């Protein structure tokens with residue numbers, strides 16, 4: 001018997017594989033997409049027109065350090081009171097949108113609802129919001145999940161966003177540069193100080209990561225108190241990174257106060 005023939009899929013197997021692939025293709029075309037926010041039908045991979053109009057994009061003026069929008073323009077270089085009172089370990093933070101109902105639905109669909117197809121849309125928003133940070137950056141560093149959470153969720157939403165931003169900006173992704181060595185509890189529902197102690201010692205720079213002397217941009221989905229971003233930035237800076245900025249999809253916004 002020809003030994004090659006035994007490793008070739010049979011005619012029937014090849015037919016079944018082909019049939020399955022074409023069925024999947026036709027289903028992609030036939031199945032209408034649902035808006036990840038309101039579940040209305042949409043014609044493309046994005047949001048329905050009503051939800052599009054509700055997306056709260058963050059635009060200038062904002063605090064140059066924290067990226068929190070100002071209610072009025074205090075003038076160039078003026079920091080928010082939050083940035084002065086409690087300066088973060090990272091350099092600058094930028095977010096594409098405010099974390100509101102639409103953003104929450106988007107993040108939820110993307111993270112838990114298997115809507116990975118939203119990555120190019122959301123990554124595009126982030127690349128625009130983070131233009132200043134991405135300009136001259138050496139690498140994107142996705143905030144890692146603990147392996148156990150990665151196991152149950154099957155993918156890291158921050159890494160998926162980083163890949164999309166990389167395609168738009170040309171900045172490479174340093175996959176695996178950071179490791180989450182402590183399985184932290186979810187930050188949801190914790191106070192500011194609880195959040196900080198929850199992520200203390202949770203991150204470590206991988207031994208083979210090229211971090212020293214490099215300008216890095218941390219990528220995450222949501223910025224709340226900034227405790228996670230701060231913990232990541234601290235270990236990256238300790239490992240010799242020359243600069244660590246933070247780019248997120250959505251951030252929780254309390255009204256920023258300019259120091260006037």
Ligand SMILES: [Zn+2]
Pocket residue numbers: 035036037038039040047048049050051052
């Ligand atoms: Zn909608």
